[in-house]
Amino acid sequence: MRSLEDSHHGTRGSRQAQARRVGAYLTAVAIAAGYDVRRRQGGRAQLAAVTGLSLATVCRTLDGKTLPLPSQLTKWAAGLNLDHRVMLLESGFIPEQQQLHLAGREVAAAALSPDEAMNAWGITDPIIRRTLNGTIVHAIRLQEELDADGGREAALRG
Structure with a gap:
């Protein structure tokens, strides 16, 4: 887990905004997948179990208090059956200028072993x-x- 103070990229305000965007996106996707992520409803613990992340990490990420590490994003994507690249784009994790660059063309799926x-x-x-x-x-x-x-x-x- 990466605290907002630990990041070396961007201003503190932009990191906080990015953490909130990622948290809002993952919250929406988790709800769409059937998880009740409200506090004390069990959905956050279920997400921790399917992603292999700690309950504290899941809570801080969903609440927009911290940005997930790349390895954690992979676990979120696997746990919620998301395409990793789509998740990065739609959550705003990839900067807007890169989104604009990719918007005009179809993104090819990465080859999987x-x-x-x-x-x-x-x-x-x-x-x-x-x-x-x-x-x-x-x-x-x-x-x-x-x-x-x-x-x-x-x-x-x-």
């Missing part, structure tokens, strides 16, 4: 992971072969 994809899907059984990993690796190789042959096949069809 098979392990990252299985983690995101919540697949934990080692046998299923091994089987799926082999299938994904095989599918990637087949697609690469098709892409390499695609120009030749298109010329023959054209």
Whole structure:
């Protein structure tokens, strides 16, 4: 957890505003996901459990009192089933000038390794992971072969 006083970027006021924006965004997303994040309603403790963050960190973040660390943002995204990049943009964590730069074009999804994809899907059984990993690796190789042959096949069809 990063206290507002610890950040070396921006003024204290801009850091406080950013913490409030991130907190408001995560609160709205958590409510939309079915968590009752009002104090003493249990939703904050449930969020702590699904994100792996401490209850104090969850509370301070939702209340806009602190900015999450990058590793904590990843846990928020995983716990709430959010796309990390979308979360960064919509919460205002990425500065506005970068948002404007990205607004005119579609942001390509980052390539995931098979392990990252299985983690995101919540697949934990080692046998299923091994089987799926082999299938994904095989599918990637087949697609690469098709892409390499695609120009030749298109010329023959054209």
